Amino acid sequence: MSSIVLGPNRYGKAETRLVRVAREGPVHHLKDLSVSTSLSGDMDAAHLTGDNAAVLPTDSQKNTVYAFAARHGVGEIEEFAALLARHFVATRPPVRHARVEIEEYAWNRVPGGPPHAFVRDGGAVRTCVVHHDDDGSTTVVSGLKDLVVLNTTASEFHGFAVDAYTTLQPATDRVLATAVTARWRHAGETASYGESYARARRGLLDAFAGTRSLSLQQTLYAMGERVLAGGPELCEVRLSLPNRHHLPVDLSPFGLPNDNEVFHAADRPYGLIEGTVLREDAPDAGFAWE
Numbered sequence: 327m328s329s330i331v332l333g334p335n336r337y338g339k340a341e342t343r344l345v346r347v348a349r350e351g352p353v354h355h356l357k358d359l360s361v362s363t364s365l366s367g368d369m370d371a372a373h374l375t376g377d378n379a380a381v382l383p384t385d386s387q388k389n390t391v392y393a394f395a396a397r398h399g400v401g402e403i404e405e406f407a408a409l410l411a412r413h414f415v416a417t418r419p420p421v422r423h424a425r426v427e428i429e430e431y432a433w434n435r436v437p438g439g440p441p442h443a444f445v446r447d448g449g450a451v452r453t454c455v456v457h458h459d460d461d462g463s464t465t466v467v468s469g470l471k472d473l474v475v476l477n478t479t480a481s482e483f484h485g486f487a488v489d490a491y492t493t494l495q496p497a498t499d500r501v502l503a504t505a506v507t508a509r510w511r512h513a514g515e516t517a518s519y520g521e522s523y524a525r526a527r528r529g530l531l532d533a534f535a536g537t538r539s540l541s542l543q544q545t546l547y548a549m550g551e552r553v554l555a556g557g558p559e560l561c562e563v564r565l566s567l568p569n570r571h572h573l574p575v576d577l578s579p580f581g582l583p584n585d586n587e588v589f590h591a592a593d594r595p596y597g598l599i600e601g602t603v604l605r606e607d608a609p610d611a612g613f614a615w616e
């Protein structure tokens with residue numbers, strides 16, 4: 327019989343919810359994050375013998391998130407994630423690699439309200455994953471999720487393969503809707519993350535709105551291409567696009583026409599279109615996507 331060995335492993339505190347209020351007199355600023363830390367390295371003993379000497383408790387990792395927010399403030403999520411990742415690798419020798427993932431929930435000021443009143447932004451959640459390794463390298467992937475978009479026309483789907491189980495009718499004018507998850511890899515270790523986020527988000531929306539779509543696959547490529555066109559600092563985009571089907575309701579039993587006006591917004595199942603768009607000369611991704 328072959329012997330059994332321990333494979334890759336990592337551990338950390340998932341989804342530490344951090345809200346940081348920065349006060350400039352009566353004007354307050356709000357950061358609302360979910361921070362997940364994950365450490366790996368010389369930790370085999372914890373799994374194999376129960377020796378926890380190398381294990382920095384996940385509770386300590388959570389405390390570090392809060393302490394760093396107090397001590398350093400929170401700027402761009404990528405910078406806060408890198409600060410944490412480097413700290414764990416630098417201060418705990420058994421930790422050879424740190425992965426920090428952050429989601430940011432945006433808040434806007436209440437229009438006309440006092441400078442301490444906020445309303446949660448209904449738009450996308452901003453995301454990042456930063457890896458730092460004890461060889462000194464850092465990788466940064468930024469992105470967004472839950473960016474819900476819909477075109478009421480300019481979407482077609484026909485010419486598809488037909489087999490014994492195909493019932494779908496070709497569509498020359500359909501509703502196209504999706505909730506975009508997009509992640510983009512930075513070629514370097516530092517960037518103007520706020521600016522590149524705004525550019526990438528704009529590019530995603532422009533490409534979705536401006537593409538006469540023959541499929542969600544084609545729209546995916548257009549969106550990825552547009553993000554990369556925003557600047558050389560981004561080298562690879564990964565997109566996940568659920569096809570939120572809008573099915574025309576058959577109103578003929580009621581003697582009513584339905585000229586592409588009344589739809590059932592189906593929940594599930596949904597098509598899931600996923601793909602990567604990258605520069606041919608993109609540097610090696612290493613562990614960036616892990």
Ligand SMILES: O=c1[nH]c(=O)c2[nH]c(=O)[nH]c2[nH]1
Pocket residue numbers: 483494540541542543569597
């Ligand atoms: O844009 C689409 N791509 C597909 O692959 C597909 N498959 C399907 O049933 N509807 C659609 N729409």
